[in-house]
Amino acid sequence: MEFEKKWDGTEHQSPAPKLKIYTKGDPNTPDITYFPDPEAGAWSKLLSYTFSESTDALDGAFSFTVENEEVKKEEKSVFDLIPVRSIVKIYEGNLRNPAFIGIIRRREIKKSMTSQGLKRSVVFSGKSIISCIAEYTLSLDVRIQGIADAMSRNIELTTKLARDGLTIKDFMKETWEHFKKVSEDAGISTAGIADIINKFIGGDPGTFVKVTGKGQTLRYNVACVFYNAANNVIADVWKNILPEKVYEFFSRCEDGEPKIIARQMPFEPEDWANLDIYKISPISLTAYDITQSDEEVYTAFASYIIGSAMQKEFYMAVSQTGDDSIIEYDKVRQKFYGFKPLELNFNGYDRQGNSKDEKKADLTEALKALNKMALYWYSRLDEMYSGNITIITDFNEPDTNPRAGCRAKFLGGEFYINKADHSWNFGGTPTIKLTVSRGMLYTAGKMMAAMNNIGSKYNEQNGEMKIV
Numbered sequence: 001m002e003f004e005k006k007w008d009g010t011e012h013q014s015p016a017p018k019l020k021i022y023t024k025g026d027p028n029t030p031d032i033t034y035f036p037d038p039e040a041g042a043w044s045k046l047l048s049y050t051f052s053e054s055t056d057a058l059d060g061a062f063s064f065t066v067e068n069e070e071v072k073k074e075e076k077s078v079f080d081l082i083p084v085r086s087i088v089k090i091y092e093g094n095l096r097n098p099a100f101i102g103i104i105r106r107r108e109i110k111k112s113m114t115s116q117g118l119k120r121s122v123v124f125s126g127k128s129i130i131s132c133i134a135e136y137t138l139s140l141d142v143r144i145q146g147i148a149d150a151m152s153r154n155i156e157l158t159t160k161l162a163r164d165g166l167t168i169k170d171f172m173k174e175t176w177e178h179f180k181k182v183s184e185d186a187g188i189s190t191a192g193i194a195d196i197i198n199k200f201i202g203g204d205p206g207t208f209v210k211v212t213g214k215g216q217t218l219r220y221n222v223a224c225v226f227y228n229a230a231n232n233v234i235a236d237v238w239k240n241i242l243p244e245k246v247y248e249f250f251s252r253c254e255d256g257e258p259k260i261i262a263r264q265m266p267f268e269p270e271d272w273a274n275l276d277i278y279k280i281s282p283i284s285l286t287a288y289d290i291t292q293s294d295e296e297v298y299t300a301f302a303s304y305i306i307g308s309a310m311q312k313e314f315y316m317a318v319s320q321t322g323d324d325s326i327i328e329y330d331k332v333r334q335k336f337y338g339f340k341p342l343e344l345n346f347n348g349y350d351r352q353g354n355s356k357d358e359k360k361a362d363l364t365e366a367l368k369a370l371n372k373m374a375l376y377w378y379s380r381l382d383e384m385y386s387g388n389i390t391i392i393t394d395f396n397e398p399d400t401n402p403r404a405g406c407r408a409k410f411l412g413g414e415f416y417i418n419k420a421d422h423s424w425n426f427g428g429t430p431t432i433k434l435t436v437s438r439g440m441l442y443t444a445g446k447m448m449a450a451m452n453n454i455g456s457k458y459n460e461q462n463g464e465m466k467i468v
Contacts (some may be wrong), residue, residue, distance in 0.1 A: 002409075005026055005281040005400045015395045015430045017049060018095065019064060022087040027199045030089075032082065034066065034427050043078075045069055047121060047426050051090055051100040053252045053404040054435075058235055059131035060261065062102040067097035068109060068120040068215040079109050079122045084186055092354065092422070092430070093395035095277070098255030099422070100130045101200065129258050130251035132197050134235040136284065138179045161222045162350070168216055168247075168262050173236060174203035179234050201258055208260055213271040215264040219246075220305070220366050224348030231375055245378075246303070246344050246370070261405055266377030273445025278402035278417075280410040284392040286431060290411070290439065290454065294382040299334040301374040302327045303367045326368060328375040333382075342378055344370065376447075381449040385415070385439030393422060393430035401432060406434055413451040415439040 019289075020030035051062035051155040068078050084107060091096035095393075105126040112119050157178045161171060180194070194203075201208050222241060242249060249262035263271070334340075350465070389410060394400050402408055409417045415436035424430035441448045 001276050001403075002279065003276065003285065003400045004279040005394065005397065013394070014241060015393065015398045015424065017046070017395075017424055018091040018099075018431070019046065019049065020088075020089040020091070021082060022200075023081070023083060025087075025195065025199060026085075033147045033420075034064075048224070048424060049090060050279060050421065051102065051195065052419060052421040052425040053100070053128070053250070055248055055250045055405050056418065058104070058134035058249065058251050060100070060128035061125070062088065062100055062127070063123060063125035064088070064090075064121045065121055066121045069227070075401045079107065082107065082122075082124060083414075085196075086124075088124070088126070090403070092393055093398035096255075098253060099398065099401070101131060101197070101258050102255050105130050119381060128251050129196075129200055130208075130260060131451075132252075133176070133201065133231075133260070133398075135233045136176075136179060136193065136197075138183055138232040138234070158222075158224060164221060165224060167205070167211070168218060168219050168242070168264070169209055169211045171218060171222065171241065171411075172209050172260070172262060173348070175237055175423075176234060177206045178339070179232075179237075190446065209262060210254070211262045212258045212274075213263040214268050219370060220346070220363065221350040222348060223350040240348050241345060241346075243344070245342075245374075246346075248250065248405075251404060266373045267445075268373075269445035269447075271445070272407075272442065273364055275407050276403070277407040277409050277414065280389060280402075280408055281400075285389070285396065286389040286392060286429075288388065289298075290389075292382075292385050292386040292450075292454075294337075296376050296381050297337045298342035298381070299330045299337050299342050300327055300339055300341040301329075301344075301371045301378065302341055303319075303346070303370045305346045305349045305363070307347075326364070328370070328371040330375060330379040334381065342374060344374060380440070380447065383440060383455065384437065385411075385451060386437040387414070387435075387439075389434045389436055391432050391434070393424070393432050395430070408434060411439070411451060411454060413439050414442045 002362055016035060019032075019034040021032040021034065022029075023031040032043055034043055035048045036044070041417050045067035047067060048065035048066040049062070051060065053060040066078055070077055071081060074081055082104070084104050088102045088104060090100040090102070091097075092099045103126050104124050106124070108123045108125075110121045110123065124348070157175070160174060160178075175252045197203060218241070224241075238249065247262070248265050249260060251258060251260055253259070267275075334376075389408065393400075401421060402417055404417055404420045407415050416438040417434050418437055420433035421433040421435075422430070439448055441452075
């Protein structure tokens with residue numbers, strides 16, 4: 001879907017963010033509602049806020065600062081009334097759907113003498129509400145009563161997942177449900193965190209996990225031991241089977257609901273074309289810093305499963321023989337940059353299947369296909385542009401505000417949005433700083449060529465490039 005701001009050369013808005021804070025755990029009734037109006041009394045002296053969502057992390061971050069005023073009705077200060085583990089919803093223009101939902105992990109009280117007298121403020125900070133899931137821990141310390149039986153459940157999970165056609169969503173759903181069940185069986189109380197998850201996220205992974213893209217099944221069969229003898233974090237289990245550069249999973253707020261977005265990488269052209277795209281409006285643009293670099297260049301692409309016969313040493317031997325039936329090369333760049341391999345390694349997958357008589361899930365074919373996609377996706381990084389784009393947050397049309405994991409249309413090309421940092425200070429302009437990469441020309445999702453005339457002057461009047 002394409003999002004484009006409609007404008008006629010001028011635009012007026014009155015940014016009025018709102019924060020709803022839930023201190024008692026009732027998701028239907030906020031205990032405190034903050035809005036920036038210092039003249040309106042208690043719960044109005046909101047001084048600033050920030051929040052960020054990134055494709056590199058499941059747990060986005062946020063903070064907000066308020067004046068530590070006395071609340072006469074409660075006979076307490078703001079600091080005393082907003083405890084750690086409170087839930088915060090941040091609204092930007094759309095009062096039905098929050099732009100971010102977080103959980104407070106830290107609070108800090110400050111006092112300073114200024115020219116206007118004593119200033120008291122409180123800074124609350126934390127992570128995305130999804131961090132409650134990402135950090136969910138299964139303790140298998142042998143000193144815990146009943147843990148010996150729980151350890152045997154590892155075989156049960158491994159057997160359940162070791163099947164053909166396992167989807168990304170089923171893998172995440174079944175490991176999550178297994179973690180919760182084993183914790184209960186071992187008598188480890190997680191009622192507090194489970195209560196937050198059930199009330200503010202929903203206990204069903206079928207709801208909070210969203211898998212997008214053409215490839216929805218795992219590339220190869222899982223066959224591993226998931227647990228160690230200490231603490232096991234669910235996000236680490238997911239990252240082990242869904243490694244970076246091959247899979248992507250992160251959190252963001254969609255239509256007011258916290259979601260975990262999971263998908264295969266590299267993207268097929270069809271998947272790239274289906275990502276939401278936000279056209280950067282020149283009227284909202286405040287700054288940009290775009291860079292082209294050859295610091296990250298790969299000329300050979302090899303994927304392997306740790307512990308299998310076809311692992312790293314095998315590929316190095318193949319490269320010496322010149323046999324390129326398995327490993328993929330960018331022969332043009334290799335003449336200039338030399339042999340610079342990108343190694344995509346998997347842990348916890350079935351290590352069999354590389355013999356010719358295997359009738360299913362042939363390891364060789366699976367890795368060859370991935371190597372070809374890696375060549376397509378990562379071989380042209382020296383042609384692409386990356387950097388930062390800062391725009392004004394739109395409170396009139398919040399749907400036009402870009403999000404992490406989507407595309408930005410800018411300078412005649414398309415960019416991938418890796419991170420979106422929102423910030424606002426009382427009396428100032430609310431902004432979103434986008435961290436972007438993969439900037440180049442695309443047609444129907446397919447990479448075509450490097451962007452032209454980047455050194456030209458950007459015309460803020462019509463959003464076009466102008467050679468001067």
